[in-house]
Amino acid sequence: MDRVIAKKKWTTKKLLTIGGIVALAGLIAASIYFTSGKKRLNVDTERITISEVKKSAFQETIPVNGVVLPITTIYLDATEGGRVEEKYVEDGTVMKKGQPILRLSNPDLALNLVNQETSVYNLLTQMQIANNNAQQNTVTKLNQMTDVENSLKEAERVYNLNKKLFAQKVIGEQEFRQSENAYNYQIQKKKLTAEILRQDSVSTNQQITQARQLYVGSQNALDLTRKKVGDLIVRSPVDGQLTSLDAELGQNKNKGERLGQIDVLSGFKVRADIDEHYLSRIYNDLTGTFEFANKTYKLRIVKVYSQITASRFQVDMLFVGEVPKGIRRGQTLQIRLALSDETEAILLAKGGFFQQTGGNWIFKVSENGNTAYKVNITLGRSSPDYFEVMEGLKPGDKVVTSSYENYGDMQELVLKKN
Template identity: 65%
Template sequence: MDIPLKKKRFTTKKVSIIIGVVLLLSLIAFAFISSGGASKLNVNEERLSVDTVQEGIFQENIPVNGVVLPISTIYLDAIEGGRVEEIFVEDGEIMKAGEPVLRLSNTDLELSLVNQETQVYNLLTQMQISQNAARQNTINRLNQLTDVENSLIEAERVYNLNQRLYKKDAIGRQDLLESENNYKYQKQRMDLAREVLAQDSISTQQEMGQAQNSYGRTQKALELMRKKVEDLIVRAPVDGQLTSLDAEIGQSKTKGERLGQVDVVTGYKVRVDIDEHYISRIYAGQQGSFKINGRDFTLEIKKVYTQVTNGRFQVDMFFEGEVPEGIRRGQTLQIRLALSQEKEALLVSKGGFFQQTGGNWIFKLSEDGKTAYKVDIQLGSQNTEYYEVLQGLQPGDRVITSSYDNFGNIEELILN
């Protein structure tokens, strides 16, 4: 007879599973209780940047880069085209105004000058011939006037004599009338001769005036042509340093082509590139500062170029007061450009935390410095060193300003 066996209620396998579940739940409960319901993370304090919130003088500014340029640059262009024949100086030399830089040759221009000179000389010769002819004509007119005047005097003498003789019945009436008619005729000839001489004088003066005007215009044209030939010698327009000279012996240069430039080195300015985001806040008179060789120097905006290119615009800044010793053209300066006046504010140092928080919250250390927890904040303006704190923090608070990339959604940090 078979004896029925009692089925075991707990097998070894079931017991192991139950024990594992209990341990897992216990571990979860322990973690929840120990964290107080919030996620925590142990971090090494030495890898964090901790800053103390403090009150201080705040001025909103932005970092910009500027390039040192001469205070003025005069460009050298080929006023007349030609072939480079001589180069008198080397690039980089200090020039005086009027000193020659290079010489061009232009056969057509030089030939035109010769033709213009010939034209002037021919016109001058014609003027001299015309003047001689006018003088000779005047002499002839004067001689004719003298003859007519002599004939008038003789006719008047005869007429007066015949009048007396006629009264004495020494001559007949016919002789008297004949002398009277001759006298009147000579008077008319005299008036006509004088009129002809006056008109001839006026005509001569007009011709001489026209000739003089024509000669003057031709002379000016000659001077202009000589000036164009002289422009084949390119000269420094002002005192300064010759830079960017682009010319070689035998090279052909067209009219208006850029040959180089002369930098006025009596002073410097700084050309600054700024993001177009700030264009409405930039104006002449704003100041910026930079540090070089351990000293601070000040710049002031004198001119704003409002044209935007590739999202940026430019301004020219001039040195206020002393200029740094040894500064050179093309040198790059890192400038802090002020956008506001100085004021008292609550400050927190800039750091990598802003990239993750957007300035909406920050990790604040507890009083004992062993933990850090999230607090909501509000930041205002910023400069190259600080953010302006508007809400959420008090003077003396210690906060973590380094990057939060590895913290994820952690609510509290345990500092080891």
């Protein structure tokens, strides 16, 4: 008897065909997925830094390095060249004003002093001789004037007498005219003698004045030479600490050469180096802060040096309020210099991403936290810790702020947790 055999619905051939179709569809789907324009990269969340964007108080600051200096430094230069003969103190000594530091010798200057003293002595002697001669000449001229005046009086007496006698016809006209001529002659002689005496007096005064001026000039030159010789002993110009002393016994120092410096110990200032990029934004009264011994201190700019060296310029800052105890000359401070007032802003933590993106875009974490995708952003001002976000992010957004160096041109990061 024939038996009905049931037809199999899932044959091996059919199953293989269906499997092949599914695999092909998966392959096509995967191809479409991976060639759809988005390049993805799996990253371990433990190897990256994810930061949250927040809204908070913000102040634009820049980090600068400052060096502690004495509030006043006076440099010691050799006003006259010479050989170091004696050192009275050593580097680091606290000095009083006028206290000697070292002594130089200069034979040429010493010889010049002797010659100058001799010249002044000779001028003084010549001036005294000239004064004596002038006085004798004046006495002679005065004696001559006295003789002339006496002769004039006698000629006047004879003339007046002969005038009366001639009127009475006691004497002749010839005798009268002689007495008259003699009288007129004595009048003219007195005038001439008086003029000679006046001119002689003027000439004598001029000579004395010139001689005195020459003597005074020579005396001033002598005083200057004495001062130069005195400057061979280098003294402290103010109270302070002697530092950077560069002089050894027997060493020759040229005129104007730096010998050392005196640091005034009444206070300190800080000299900071700033990038030339900020020159137009730096001015007096800007403030900065720094940490010292777990305490914050404040500084204020009092002087801006516009000269640029190696793409940097300098500013001097003074302490505002309390000066840190134990601070020392030459100590380096890490200062945060404020370039703006404190305002509310959307803040993005600084990180290595900026080197690859230039602050133009960032990887933003999706809401489910499984991926991070590119978003364009606009950054504004900055501080040592944060960027100010102008566009592209809002408070609460999470972004990848670590370095993008290994991401290439990836469009999306697939965040994996181990």
